[in-house]
Amino acid sequence: MEQIVEEKIESLNIKGLKIIQNKKWFCFGMDAVLISDFADIKKTDTVVDLGTGTGIIPLLIWGKKEPVKIYGVEIQPEMVELAKKSVSLNHLEDQIHIIHMDMKSLSAQTFEKVDVVVSNPPYIEYQGGIVNPESQKALARHEIACDLEDVINAAARILKQQGSFFMIHRPYRLVDIFSLMRKHRLEPKKIRFVHPKEGQKPNMIMIKGVKGGKMELQVEPPLYVYNHEGVYTKELLKIYELDDQS
């Protein structure tokens, strides 16, 4: 069966950046925007995005923080092609490098010096059977090509000492996340929960770890997506950079 390519170009509201997505595959969501904002990144930093998919996180991070170099690592060849097309469309071939590689093969020698690792990994534990492991959507959502420990382990291997790791994930996995991070010497230093609304449980969590960091966790105030009137909160609009548009 031949696959009909359904690509669309979407504007990112930052510095005129655009991204190409494929409606049949996994399209970027709020998680990518949130983690790109949550990550502390300096202009001198080299950043690696593990499981970059369409390349949305490198584009957003470049748009928001302009670090010298961003690598996007992706295992799926179709996604690599799409991400490369987006990089070209934005003329960012010097800043953003999309690398077709399995993150499990990354080593301390793959990159020169990594200051920051970012990831929005698949959330759902793979139980086998139910999903089609060939589909791009399945690989982006389910832990088929890599699981939580693969992501944390890869980050720990490639980061420099005291380098930072930022990940967005689901709150129900928090105990696993903390124990795997500590196992791989990425000490959890900061977390922030994202709640749909005040009074509701969080549906996302953002985590900062530091390679070889000392033990002490900072818990940030919650981030609410919608206010009581059902519209985006001021903080969320600011993250989307929709407040200072004129």
Place this chain on the structure above:
Amino acid sequence: MEQIVEEKIESLNIKGLKIIQNKKWFCFGMDAVLISDFADIKKTDTVVDLGTGTGIIPLLIWGKKEPVKIYGVEIQPEMVELAKKSVSLNHLEDQIHIIHMDMKSLSAQTFEKVDVVVSNPPYIEYQGGIVNPESQKALARHEIACDLEDVINAAARILKQQGSFFMIHRPYRLVDIFSLMRKHRLEPKKIRFVHPKEGQKPNMIMIKGVKGGKMELQVEPPLYVYNHEGVYTKELLKIYELDDQS
């Protein structure tokens, strides 16, 4: 130097219960009220409070949930005496038993069948030197007589399979708490952060663990102590049972 005993009797606002405190020592605070409310306890349960101090948690739990039996374990003889006096004052000798014991000596044989363990342990890691390790206040606040692992380990030893553990602690220790709980097979199942106000970082965290429980954490909506006008929130007043007084 002779110590002048400065005892005072305070009302607990629940079923006419009273507690005796000593102004020179550690007096109960909001943590005891919050954790007594957070703990899921049935009327048929046997409950153990580790490090009971003045016996405030057994009294509050009896007042709120009336379980058949509550044991309060305390290492300091002066606190044991005070707690026993409070139990007598409230005529609860059949329901609440204060036990003078080091929690490190507790075993699966100490109690018949423990359904629930509760604790509001000392928060501060003991670095030695700075505090007076003889003082009752120091032992209640600093990890001198027991540390976090002693509490979690004792809870894990005495609880029945699928029994519940409830603890209130500080958010900055959360990674330690999770990793020690998992180490001792008390799987973290539910957490709730307590924030002084909306927009502020949490200063307390309440945790539920289940002995031999399956891995999946539930994160509750935040609990706010004060609202924007600087008065207690409705939810906090409800926990203090101040809303239905007439």
